Amino acid sequence: MKVLVTGGCGFIGSHITDKLIEDGHEVMVVDDLTTGNKDNLNDAAAFTDCSINDSRFEEAVAEFKPEAIIHQAAQVSVPRSIEDPLKDEEINVRGSLSVIQAAQKHGVRKIVFASSAAVYGNPEYLPVDLAHPAKPLAPYGVSKLSVEKYLDMAHKLYGIDYTILRYGNVYGPRQDALGEGGVIAIFAEAFSKGQAPAIYGDGEQTRDFIYVEDVAAANVKALTSGHNQVLNVSSNEKITIKELFFLMNEISGNDFSPEYREERSGDIRESVLCNKETISALKWEPAVSLPKGLESTLDFYKKTTR
Helix, strand or coil: CCEEECCCCHHHHHHHHHHHHCCEEEEEEHHHHCCCCCCHCCCCCCCECCCCCCCHHHHHHHHHCCCEEECCCCCCHHHHHCCCHHHHHHHHHHHHHHHHHHHCCCCCCEEEEEEHHHHEEEEEEECCCCCCCCCCHHHHHHHHHHHHHHHHEEEEEHHCCCEEEEEEECCCCCCCCCCCCCHHHHHHHHHHCCCCCCCEEECCEEEEEEHHHHHHHHHHCCCCCCCCEEECCCCCEEEEEEHHHHHHHHHHCCCCCCCCECCCCCCECCCCECCCHHHHHHHHCCCCCCHHHHHHHHHHHHHCCC
C-alpha cells in the first residue's frame, strides 16, 4: 500500500514509518522539521520538507497518490497550547483540515489520526473507556477532539474512512525529553547523565505507559481494520511515578533516592486507558513489557545523551 505519513521525522511518526517499510509498504514522509529530526528518517522513505499548511503539501499528495494517510503532525505541548491557543489551532485544526481536503481531492481512501487521552480531561472513573465523557482541559485536547469530529464529518460527506487512535503515555527511543517528552524521557535523560530526576508531588500518581513500537504497530493495523472507529492505544497497566523511578533506577544501574518537589498544578492524579476495544478491533495488543521497553529507552539515551 502507498502510505503518506505526516510528521514522519518525529518521535512516533518515524517509528510508524519504520514499521510500514518493514511490512513492505511504499512510504512518503511529510515533515517541516520544526520538531522532527531528519536523522530519524528511514532511508527507504520518500521525503517532502514542508508544513501540512503549505501548498506544497497538497502537491505532495497529488504526486504520490497515497491510498492512506497516517496523520501524526501536530503541536503536542499542552502548556504551549495554553500559552498560544491560536498557534495550536493553526497546526492541529487547520493543518488537519488541510490533510482532509487533500485526501478528498486526491482519492485517499483512509486517514489514521493520532489523537490523545487529553480529550477525556480528568478521569471520572478508571480505566477510561470509550464511553467516558470527553471534557478536555486545555486547547490541545480541544483541538484533537475537534479533528475527530471533522474526520467523522469527512466520512459522511466524502466517504473517507478513518481510524482515530487516542494515545496514552507513549515512550521509547527518539523521544525528546525537552520538547514532547513525558516523564519516562525526562527520567531516562537524567539517569543517563548520572543524575537523580525530581518527582513532583508524592509520587503516588498513576499512569499507564505504551511503548512506541506498539503504537506504531497499532497504526499499521489501523490501515486495514478499525474503520470509522475511535480507539484507545494503551497498555491498560498502571504504575505509580515513584515505582517508575525505582524501576528505571535499577535498570540504569543507579542507586539514587528521589528528590520530591511541589506538585504541579493541573497534573491529573490518576490516568489509565482501557484498550479492550482496540485489541478486538485491530487484532492488536501491546507486545513490549514496561521493563523491556524501559531498557531499550535507557540504552538509547545512554548512546545519545552528552
